[in-house]
Amino acid sequence: MREMIIKGMRIDDTFAEAFTMRATAVVITADSARWARQAAVTMTGFGTSVIGCGCEAGIESELSPRETPDRRPGIRVLLFAVSTSELQKQLQNRVAQCVLTTPGSACYAGFQGEEALKLGNALRFFGDGWQISKRLAGKHYWRVPVMDGEFVCEAATGLTKNAVGGGNLLIMGGSPRTTLAAAEAAVHAIKAVPDVIMPFPGGIARSGSKIGSKYKASASTNEAYCPTLRGAVKSALGPEIGSVLEIVIDGLRSSAVAAAMRAGLGAMIKLGPRRGAVRIGAGNYGGKLGPHHFHLKDLLR
Amino acid sequence: MKPLVLTLRTNPDERLDLSALVPHRLSGRTADEIARLELQTGRQRITVGDMFRVRGGDSRNVRIEGGTHRLDQVGQGMTDGEIVVEGDVGSQAGRLMAGGRLIINGDAGRWAASGMRGGHIVITGSAGDRLGGPLAGEMAGMRGGVVVVRGDVGERAGDRLRRGTIVVDGRAGAHAGSCMIAGTLMVRRAAGPLPGYLMRRGTVVLAGGCDELSPTFLDCGVHDLVAMRLMAAFVKDYSAAAAVALRSPLRRLAGDMAVLGKGEIFCADE
Numbered sequence: 001m002r003e004m005i006i007k008g009m010r011i012d013d014t015f016a017e018a019f020t021m022r023a024t025a026v027v028i029t030a031d032s033a034r035w036a037r038q039a040a041v042t043m044t045g046f047g048t049s050v051i052g053c054g055c056e057a058g059i060e061s062e063l064s065p066r067e068t069p070d071r072r073p074g075i076r077v078l079l080f081a082v083s084t085s086e087l088q089k090q091l092q093n094r095v096a097q098c099v100l101t102t103p104g105s106a107c108y109a110g111f112q113g114e115e116a117l118k119l120g121n122a123l124r125f126f127g128d129g130w131q132i133s134k135r136l137a138g139k140h141y142w143r144v145p146v147m148d149g150e151f152v153c154e155a156a157t158g159l160t161k162n163a164v165g166g167g168n169l170l171i172m173g174g175s176p177r178t179t180l181a182a183a184e185a186a187v188h189a190i191k192a193v194p195d196v197i198m199p200f201p202g203g204i205a206r207s208g209s210k211i212g213s214k215y216k217a218s219a220s221t222n223e224a225y226c227p228t229l230r231g232a233v234k235s236a237l238g239p240e241i242g243s244v245l246e247i248v249i250d251g252l253r254s255s256a257v258a259a260a261m262r263a264g265l266g267a268m269i270k271l272g273p274r275r276g277a278v279r280i281g282a283g284n285y286g287g288k289l290g291p292h293h294f295h296l297k298d299l300l301r
Numbered sequence: 302m303k304p305l306v307l308t309l310r311t312n313p314d315e316r317l318d319l320s321a322l323v324p325h326r327l328s329g330r331t332a333d334e335i336a337r338l339e340l341q342t343g344r345q346r347i348t349v350g351d352m353f354r355v356r357g358g359d360s361r362n363v364r365i366e367g368g369t370h371r372l373d374q375v376g377q378g379m380t381d382g383e384i385v386v387e388g389d390v391g392s393q394a395g396r397l398m399a400g401g402r403l404i405i406n407g408d409a410g411r412w413a414a415s416g417m418r419g420g421h422i423v424i425t426g427s428a429g430d431r432l433g434g435p436l437a438g439e440m441a442g443m444r445g446g447v448v449v450v451r452g453d454v455g456e457r458a459g460d461r462l463r464r465g466t467i468v469v470d471g472r473a474g475a476h477a478g479s480c481m482i483a484g485t486l487m488v489r490r491a492a493g494p495l496p497g498y499l500m501r502r503g504t505v506v507l508a509g510g511c512d513e514l515s516p517t518f519l520d521c522g523v524h525d526l527v528a529m530r531l532m533a534a535f536v537k538d539y540s541a542a543a544a545v546a547l548r549s550p551l552r553r554l555a556g557d558m559a560v561l562g563k564g565e566i567f568c569a570d571e
Contacts, residue, residue, distance in 0.1 A: 029527075070530040106527050132563075133483065134504070134528060135464060136535040143528050152527045 003279075004297060006269055010279040011296050016168045016261065017284035018292035021050075022087045023080045023163030023252055024117050025110030027063065028099055033073035037062070039102035040075035043094045047079070048199045049248075051209075051219055055081040055090040056165060056250050058197030060110075069108050069139075070152070076110045078197045080165045080250045084117075087159070092122045095153070100126065100144075106152040109139075111252070113158025120144075120153035160252055164292050167196075167249035167257035169264050170208065170225065170281040172241045179243040180204075182276030186247055186264035193263050195256040196249050208246040208283065222283075240278055254292050262299045304385075305335070305360050307353040309367030315343040316391060317352065320374040324361045324382030324401065332357030368407050376403040379420065392429070395422045398446065411455070412436065417465065418445045423539075427452035430474065433467055434460030441482055443467070449539045456493070459486035462503060468540050478505040481564060487536065489543050500557050500564035506532075507568050508546035514566075518556035523570045525550040 004011040028043070030036040040059050047057030060076040068074035079094070081087035099107050100123060107119065120142035124131040127144040133155075134141045140155035169186060173179030187203035190196065198204070213220035223229050224236040225244045237244070247264060251257035261282075268277050282296055305327065318341035327335055335357075336350030349355060353365075361382035365375070368388020375394045376384045381401045386394075389407040396415040408426035414433040428450045433443035434457055441463040448467045456474035459467050462484040469486075475493035478486045481503035488496075488506070494513035497505050529547045537544035551567040 069534065070527050071534065072527075072530070130563075132502070132504075132528075132565075134485070134531075136466070136485075136531055141528070141531065143526075149524060150526050150528060152531065 004300070006300065008273045009269055009277060011265075011300065012279065012281035013297055014282050015284055015287070015293045015295040016166070016282035017287060017290040018164045018166035018168075018254075018257060018294065019290040020161070020292070021080045021082060021163045021165040021250065022084050023078060023111075023160050023165075023250070024087060024091060024113070024157050025060065025076060025078045025252070026091070026095065026099075026119065026157055027068060027074050027076050027108045027110040029063075029068045029070055029072040029074040029106045029108070030102065031072060031104040033062065035102060035104055036073050036075045039099045039105045040077050042102065043098035044077055044199075045098075047090075047094075048201070048205070050080070050082050050165070054086055055079050056197070056199035056248075057090075057094070058199045058250070060195065060197055061191075069154075070106055072106075078110075078195070078250065078252065080163055080197075080199075084115075084159065084161070088117050088122075091117055091119065091157075095119065096123055096126070100146070100151050100153075103148055108154040109157035111158035111160070113160040115159040115161070116156040117159045118155075119157045120155045123151075123153055126151075163250065163252050164254045164257045165250040166290060167251065167261055167292075167294055168283050169247045169249075169261060169268075170283055171245045171247065171268065171277045172225075172237065172243070172279040172281065173277045174240060174242050176243040178276055179245050182268045182271055183245040183247060185267040185271045185276060189263040189267035190247070190249065190260045193256065193260040195253065196251040196260040198247055198249055200246075200248055203247060205246045205248055206244075208244070211285065236281075238279075246283065257292070258294055258299060261294055261296075265296065265299055302362070303356075303358040304362035304364040305332075305358040306356040306364045306366060307349070308356070309353055309365070309369070309388075311352075312369050313342065313347075313352060313371050315345070316371045316373050317342050317347070318374050319365075319372050320377035322349070322363060322365070323376060323379040323384065324363055325380045327360035327363065330360065335360075368405075370408070370410055373410070375405070376401075376422075379403060389426070394424075395420075395448075398422065408452070414443050414446070414448045414467070416441075417443045417448070420446045422446070422448045424448075424450045424452070427471065428454045428458075430455035430457055431460050432458040432469075433462055433465070434458075443484065447539060453490075454488075458488075459484070459505070462486060466536070468536055468543050470540055470542065472509070477507075477511075478503065478564075478566075481505070485532065487532075487540075487543050487547075489540065489546060497557055497564055497566050499560050501561040502563045503565075505564070505566045506543075506547065506551070507566060508543065510568055514554070515557060515559075517559040518554040518566055519558060521553040521555050521565075523550050523552045529567070
């Protein structure tokens with residue numbers, strides 16, 4: 001595999017292969033930023049991968065009171081799934097179990113898409129007939145009585161069928177400590193990019209997978225990037241690599257994923273190979289499965 | 302582009318139906334053609350030119366100078382554009398309006414915004430009885446849009462309101478929000494007796510209280526609701542004072558229990 005050297009860091013001449021997904025967004029508000037964040041963290045928990053969680057979910061940004069419909073602190077959450085029906089199911093269940101239940105919370109559409117998903121229109125039945133419909137400024141809200149007052153929820157939120165899931169960076173360092181430092185720098189930079197999430201814990205995955213398994217499983221460990229198997233398998237790692245981490249990026253559109261990967265690469269290059277990663281790559285399946293290809297060399301131009 | 306200006310020559314002897322003078326019906330007509338349009342009135346045949354001096358301009362932007370309470374159905378069925386009336390208008394101003402903006406710099410008569418479906422009406426003076434209400438035989442009143450009255454309104458404002466928002470900066474007469482089906486009515490100053498009379502659903506906000514409340518409304522306590530914040534954010538563009546009133550905790554009264562009882566009146570906590 002050919003590579004580039006930038007400021008002493010090796011950049012593989014490869015690409016991240018990503019897939020078209022369904023996505024939506026909601027804005028969660030509460031009386032304080034702490035409780036809005038609590039609702040968002042709970043809602044996006046166990047939302048790392050569509051393989052086992054049904055959807056990929058994450059916090060996109062924190063919103064100031066000036067940016068939210070009810071002028072309270074808010075969080076914008078993005079959800080990605082492989083089908084519209086699964087996304088609807090995940091959205092409905094997660095808002096019902098995690099946001100509706102949070103003290104003082106409210107939930108609004110976070111995205112105006114070409115189509116709509118039910119939000120309050122699905123949750124209003126919790127009101128058992130006491131729910132109140134309210135239309136203001138062309139928007140439709142439901143007010144559902146709950147034990148601390150009312151849960152206000154917008155009737156619907158937007159859906160896009162052109163979202164992109166699976167943008168990624170493989171971060172390879174000499175030790176777990178420096179590799180994690182590089183990954184953290186990249187995550188920090190990517191957080192500033194709008195319309196993307198990194199669904200794994202803290203934005204980072206340590207268990208990158210390949211398709212298939214010797215057992216009856218759809219995915220299994222990517223042994224080519226496991227440093228402890230370097231001598232036993234056809235490894236993609238040289239002797240200087242002691243740890244590999246992955247950042248997976250989902251975005252509402254292809255350009256957002258590209259911007260996020262570019263921001264992450266830039267942050268890791270800035271950190272340098274001594275304190276961070278010595279090599280950066282990306283995961284793909286030969287380019288035959290996903291329609292979106294993000295070439296690292298293109299992102300660095 | 303300059304507006305199409307219609308200047309009233311003299312006060313009409315009889316009531317005059319101005320429903321023909323809405324932007325979408327005037328579109329593509331010259332000033333002469335507009336002057337030849339017939340207006341409905343009593344037994345006489347009257348044209349626009351008989352009653353108004355017509356100065357040609359953009360028909361999407363109609364200005365009527367010199368109002369009187371005999372000018373009925375101003376802006377009736379309007380779908381887009383803007384009508385500005387410098388003076389009073391008669392009954393049914395903005396009736397069945399579906400879009401656009403109607404600004405009345407004066408008083409309006411009864412049934413203003415009756416059956417309105419969309420758009421925006423501003424009445425800088427006062428409005429008569431049954432603002433937004435249905436005519437006899439109709440099942441529902443206003444069904445959408447926003448109405449702002451800077452002055453007072455008569456009895457039964459928001460009668461059978463189905464959807465949309467009415468904001469009254471002044472006082473309201475008796476039975477404000479009577480028989481409401483849904484929607485929102487806000488009255489910034491005091492309302493007359495029995496607001497929300499027989500309302501089924503919907504929201505009435507009485508920032509200045511009322512003369513007498515029906516015993517069929519039940520006190521649900523004082524609350525600071527997120528929904529009121531949304532309402533405040535919405536009405537602040539129309540009435541800053543009304544928005545301020547909504548930002549305080551309000552007492553919620555559920556009713557009218559004489560009927561369905563799913564409506565609500567919000568009052569300032571005293």
